[in-house]
Amino acid sequence: MKAAIIVIDMVNDFVTGSLKCERAPRIIPNIKRLLDLARRGGAPVIYASDAHLPGVDRELQLWPSHAVAGTRGAEVVEELRPRGGDHVLTKRRYSAFYGTGLDALLRDLGVGTLVLTGLVTNVCVQHTAADAFFRGYRLIVPEDCVEAPTEEAQRSSLDYMRSTYGCEVTTSRKLMERGLVEG
Numbered sequence: 342m343k344a345a346i347i348v349i350d351m352v353n354d355f356v357t358g359s360l361k362c363e364r365a366p367r368i369i370p371n372i373k374r375l376l377d378l379a380r381r382g383g384a385p386v387i388y389a390s391d392a393h394l395p396g397v398d399r400e401l402q403l404w405p406s407h408a409v410a411g412t413r414g415a416e417v418v419e420e421l422r423p424r425g426g427d428h429v430l431t432k433r434r435y436s437a438f439y440g441t442g443l444d445a446l447l448r449d450l451g452v453g454t455l456v457l458t459g460l461v462t463n464v465c466v467q468h469t470a471a472d473a474f475f476r477g478y479r480l481i482v483p484e485d486c487v488e489a490p491t492e493e494a495q496r497s498s499l500d501y502m503r504s505t506y507g508c509e510v511t512t513s514r515k516l517m518e519r520g521l522v523e524g
Contacts, residue, residue, distance in 0.1 A: 342453035342479060344521055345385040346375055349437055349459030349466055351421050352390050354407040354414035362460050364488045364495075369420050371485045371513040372458045376421065378517055385450050386427040388417060389437030389469070398433050435465045438472035447478070454479040456516065457508075458486035463498035474506035481521070483513040 351372065352358075356365045379386050391408035392415045393401055401407075408415040410431065423429050430441045437443050447455070455478050457466050466487050470480055482502060489495040502508040 343384070343451050344454040344456055344481070345387055345447060345450065345452040346379045346456045346458060347437060347443075347469065348372065348376070348386065348388045348390075348417070348421065349457065349469055350389070350391055350408070350461070351418055351459050352408050352415055353418055354391075355460045356418050358407065358414045359405050360407040362488055362490055364490065365460055368458070368460075368486050368488050369418065371483070373420055375456070375458065375483070375486060375513050375516065380424065380426070382520070385447075385452060386423070387443070387446065388423050388427060388429045389432050389441060389443060390417060390429075391415060391433070391465075392431035393433055400434070435468035436472045437465070437469040438476070444476055452478075454481060454521070456481045456483065456486075456521070458483065460488055461494075462487040462489040463494040467498050467502060470502045470506050470508055480506055480508040481516065482508050482510050483516055484510055485512050485514075 354360055355362055376386055392410035393408055395409055432441050455473050473480055484499055499510050503510050
């Protein structure tokens with residue numbers, strides 16, 4: 342089954358800004374290695390990043406202002422910037438599927454397996470995993486390519502996705518060794 346890498350919310354506001362995840366910097370090199378391998382192998386790379394509308398999006402009532410559309414906070418961090426041939430989707434809800442056209446894009450690309458990476462494991466990654474499961478995708482989560490604010494939240498979310506959605510929880514190194522991120 343063809344695999345795609347989904348990069349969720351690796352934006353400035355989650356890495357260094359208003360909703361900073363202190364643990365985020367340690368996953369950047371691992372995601373970068375996966376993306377480089379995927380691109381060389383022809384696997385689709387898809388970014389799904391928050392781009393909120395002030396005064397409209399309910400998330401901005403629940404959380405401090407973050408990733409506002411058109412601001413630096415909503416831009417992907419420099420180390421992981423999209424390249425030519427990558428697909429870039431903006432989202433206004435936790436799930437990368439909600440209102441983004443992601444499902445249609447994946448089906449058009451012939452993708453059946455999703456490798457989920459990014460922030461934060463216990464919110465946007467987990468909600469994306471749920472929607473992917475409901476749509477019949479095979480799910481892989483390299484635990485060194487996702488991060489939550491605390492180790493407890495990280496473990497709990499990974500365990501939940503494994504037991505509830507059948508996610509394969511692995512590492513980026515194991516994925517690269519078996520060549521799963523090639524098209």
